[in-house]
Amino acid sequence: MPPRKPGKSAPLEATAAKIASPVPKGIVDTATGEVGIPAQPDYDPREELGALRRQLETLQKQVSDAAQTIKGGARETARQTQATVKLYPVSTMIAVAAAVGAIAFAIGGSRSPPPRSRYDRALDEMRDLYDRVRDRI
Numbered sequence: 001m002p003p004r005k006p007g008k009s010a011p012l013e014a015t016a017a018k019i020a021s022p023v024p025k026g027i028v029d030t031a032t033g034e035v036g037i038p039a040q041p042d043y044d045p046r047e048e049l050g051a052l053r054r055q056l057e058t059l060q061k062q063v064s065d066a067a068q069t070i071k072g073g074a075r076e077t078a079r080q081t082q083a084t085v086k087l088y089p090v091s092t093m094i095a096v097a098a099a100v101g102a103i104a105f106a107i108g109g110s111r112s113p114p115p116r117s118r119y120d121r122a123l124d125e126m127r128d129l130y131d132r133v134r135d136r137i
């Protein structure tokens with residue numbers, strides 16, 4: 001490929017778009033074959049920011065209401081638990097012990113090695129025998 005000839009570059013225009021100015025949408029009219037920019041509506045950032053603030057306030061109120069509901073439910077559950085423990089102390093202790101035992105059994109069962117089958121044991125014995133014979137030779 002031959003080298004390019006140095007040419008004149010296009011001059012920079014001083015009337016470029018400013019930062020944060022809205023970008024116009026270009027349209028192509030297929031009936032007439034013209035390309036143009038339609039008139040753009042005026043951009044008012046105050047309206048947009050006001051709408052965003054209203055949405056944010058609504059979200060904050062919803063989160064606050066949800067937190068209050070959760071707190072109220074937790075308080076009610078705590079009251080019910082205290083009443084149950086006062087009315088049925090022995091049954092509560094048995095239920096708690098059963099729950100703790102079930103959790104301990106589940107944790108202990110997950111940590112124990114899986115049971116080995118007779119096939120695995122026989123295979124291990126054959127490997128040991130093979131290793132001993134190999135060591136002698």
